[in-house]
Amino acid sequence: MKTNEAKKVSKVMAEMSAQSVNPVMVAVAPIVNKPTEETPKAEEMAVSADAEKVEELPKVEEAPKAEAKGKKKPTKKQTAEELQAEIERKTAELQKCLADLERKKKLSSDRSAFMSALDDLDAAEAKLGEEDGFNSPNYKLKFSGGYGSGEIFALSNRFVLVEFIGFMRGRIKTKISEIETLLIAE
Numbered sequence: 001m002k003t004n005e006a007k008k009v010s011k012v013m014a015e016m017s018a019q020s021v022n023p024v025m026v027a028v029a030p031i032v033n034k035p036t037e038e039t040p041k042a043e044e045m046a047v048s049a050d051a052e053k054v055e056e057l058p059k060v061e062e063a064p065k066a067e068a069k070g071k072k073k074p075t076k077k078q079t080a081e082e083l084q085a086e087i088e089r090k091t092a093e094l095q096k097c098l099a100d101l102e103r104k105k106k107l108s109s110d111r112s113a114f115m116s117a118l119d120d121l122d123a124a125e126a127k128l129g130e131e132d133g134f135n136s137p138n139y140k141l142k143f144s145g146g147y148g149s150g151e152i153f154a155l156s157n158r159f160v161l162v163e164f165i166g167f168m169r170g171r172i173k174t175k176i177s178e179i180e181t182l183l184i185a186e
Helices: 003-018 023-033 042-069 076-130 158-185
Strands: 141-144 151-155
Touching (some): 076 158, 141 158
Antiparallel strands (some): 141 151
16 A cells, blocks of 8 residues: 555544544445445545434434323333223122112012912902802911911901902002013113
8 A cells, every 4th residue: 555545544534533423334335335436535425424424313313202292101000000990890880780680680570470479369360250159168368377376267258359359469460560660760
């Protein structure tokens, strides 16, 4: 290498080391990109290095601005707490719905029992209508003092029994309509 060329190379290297960009990459890039052409002078390389540096700076600055403008990502602890609160709220709603369903199931069961009792009363009234006598041999209305005690008195008069069946039918129908109103309203 000639001394004149050596001075040029050392001068270029000194200018590159003064810059904040990678001097090796700047020096090697023109040779690698255009191997057949002459290598550019040090001033040209310095200008191209500054241009590359200017192009890189906005990219670096844009990333923090985008992060600052975006919403903060929730931490795992916050997300877990929110999910736990949501689970507890949904569980409470489900418990309420389950209790409501159980209550409606009981009302429906009561309605079915009253409907069955109505059918039994209708059948008993039909049989009492077929009888001719004053007292019914098939049906008696018994009054007793308690579960284990004996009978106080019994009525077997079919006219009294038919009237009692009519009274009971009216009361049962009223109760069935109340239950149906509750089931429909909720």
